[in-house]
Amino acid sequence: MSTPTSYHLPWDEFRRQGYALIDWIADYHEHVEQYPVLSQVAPGEIRAQLPPHPPQQGEPFAAVMADVDRIIMPGVTHWQSPNFFAFFPSNTSGPAILGDLLSSGLGVQGMLWLTSPACTELETHMMDWLAEMLGLPEQFRSTATGGGVIQDSASSATLCALLAARERATGWAVNQRGGTGQLIAYASSQAHSSIEKAMMVAGMGRENLRTIAVDEHFAMIPEALAAQIAADKAAGLTPAFVCANVGSTSSNAMDPVRAIGEICRAQGVWLHVDAAMSGTAALCPEFRWILDGIELADSFCFNPHKWMFTNFDVDAFFVADRKALIDTLSILPEYLRNTATGSGSVIDYRDWQIPLGRRFRSLKLWFVIRHYGVEGLQYHVRNHVKMTQELAEWVRADDRFELAAPAPLNLVCFRHKGGDAVNQQIMDRLNRSGDLYLSHTKLDGKFTLRMSIGQTEVRREHIVAAWAKIRAASQP
Numbered sequence: 001m002s003t004p005t006s007y008h009l010p011w012d013e014f015r016r017q018g019y020a021l022i023d024w025i026a027d028y029h030e031h032v033e034q035y036p037v038l039s040q041v042a043p044g045e046i047r048a049q050l051p052p053h054p055p056q057q058g059e060p061f062a063a064v065m066a067d068v069d070r071i072i073m074p075g076v077t078h079w080q081s082p083n084f085f086a087f088f089p090s091n092t093s094g095p096a097i098l099g100d101l102l103s104s105g106l107g108v109q110g111m112l113w114l115t116s117p118a119c120t121e122l123e124t125h126m127m128d129w130l131a132e133m134l135g136l137p138e139q140f141r142s143t144a145t146g147g148g149v150i151q152d153s154a155s156s157a158t159l160c161a162l163l164a165a166r167e168r169a170t171g172w173a174v175n176q177r178g179g180t181g182q183l184i185a186y187a188s189s190q191a192h193s194s195i196e197k198a199m200m201v202a203g204m205g206r207e208n209l210r211t212i213a214v215d216e217h218f219a220m221i222p223e224a225l226a227a228q229i230a231a232d233k234a235a236g237l238t239p240a241f242v243c244a245n246v247g248s249t250s251s252n253a254m255d256p257v258r259a260i261g262e263i264c265r266a267q268g269v270w271l272h273v274d275a276a277m278s279g280t281a282a283l284c285p286e287f288r289w290i291l292d293g294i295e296l297a298d299s300f301c302f303n304p305h306k307w308m309f310t311n312f313d314v315d316a317f318f319v320a321d322r323k324a325l326i327d328t329l330s331i332l333p334e335y336l337r338n339t340a341t342g343s344g345s346v347i348d349y350r351d352w353q354i355p356l357g358r359r360f361r362s363l364k365l366w367f368v369i370r371h372y373g374v375e376g377l378q379y380h381v382r383n384h385v386k387m388t389q390e391l392a393e394w395v396r397a398d399d400r401f402e403l404a405a406p407a408p409l410n411l412v413c414f415r416h417k418g419g420d421a422v423n424q425q426i427m428d429r430l431n432r433s434g435d436l437y438l439s440h441t442k443l444d445g446k447f448t449l450r451m452s453i454g455q456t457e458v459r460r461e462h463i464v465a466a467w468a469k470i471r472a473a474s475q476p
Ligand SMILES: *Cc1c(COP(=O)(O)O)cnc(C)c1O
Pocket: 088, 152, 153, 154, 155, 156, 192, 194, 245, 247, 248, 249, 274, 275, 276, 277, 303, 315
């Protein structure tokens, strides 16, 4: 047989397979409830079924899809199931999936404005739309001093904010000469682990992250922050960065942004507000109290990929002063020089993030926002909060259970009063059953169940059923 001149998939064949795959995805979402929510496989079970060596000859697409069904699906945990209540949601929607597909289809790499002007300009525009939709103050818009950028995750947003804070606090010296001096960062004991990781990556050292005490609702105590900053200054150290959580991961605790922001302003410390999950609630004016004082922040982020029906990965990261961020992350090798960049009249988002390359991720935001409209998004967020509040009422009304923290939005932290072992038993039984998936945290040293409600297809009947199963699973 002669050697073929191309191994590529012909586009008419792609078309056929693509239609079939879209059907597969639609079927999956329509029938997602039939799978055990938490994958029930043992470690190594999936890998053991994969051939040890890559194929020498290409295989038909149908054979690959058959293995998706046979090998991959048993090892999938169904994040899009309406019975998924663990961690925080990572929801998606038809428009988001299609937007992501279009991004793949175009195969654009948007590192510079020049490398695809639409990729940059649609992103700038979507970030300004989001700023308006959340009621963010003027300085976070591209039309003022700041602007937004899509990051892959809140962890990356936090790292970029920390780097800009580091440079601002040292007059842009660390980028030049290395060594971070004695820069100190602050977050509450409930803050996300990504802050500690950012301290490691930024070369600032995890020992220089101060843990600030929280009140009985797990929110940062501003007076404790002020006292720690004063003590560090007195010791000759340089306070550089505070991360406030608007919706902590463990219990959805809301740090008081205004009081913290006033301290940061007075002390010249960078304030980053991490609202990864809860930020989406600010789509609804009645929930915007969570961002009270946001005008005092230097940076803010939230994840449309958690609760805004836009599949992973989209973190929306906003800065009030884009110059500080760009001065921190900009680098211009000869091979990237071009007239548009040189003119200073365009945004090159590579200067707003750690990697050089970037996907056309604003397409999925554009598709989602245009499909739902602001009203559609508000409708579903309100619905999730309403269901959560109803569940919190049921927990309060059952004298065998108690709420472990306030439930301001779409997370309920609760426990059976019988102690840690009973709560562990409830979680293990339910997660093994495959009927639903819950996760846990520790609050006040006690094992606490978490139920987070933000799945695209979740309805009241799922919450009713889940609560019945939780009560049943608490029986000996
Ligand atoms: C989920 C979460 C994060 C981490 O989000 P990634 O986008 O996965 O990095 C950070 N902070 C808070 C408050 C979160 O809830």
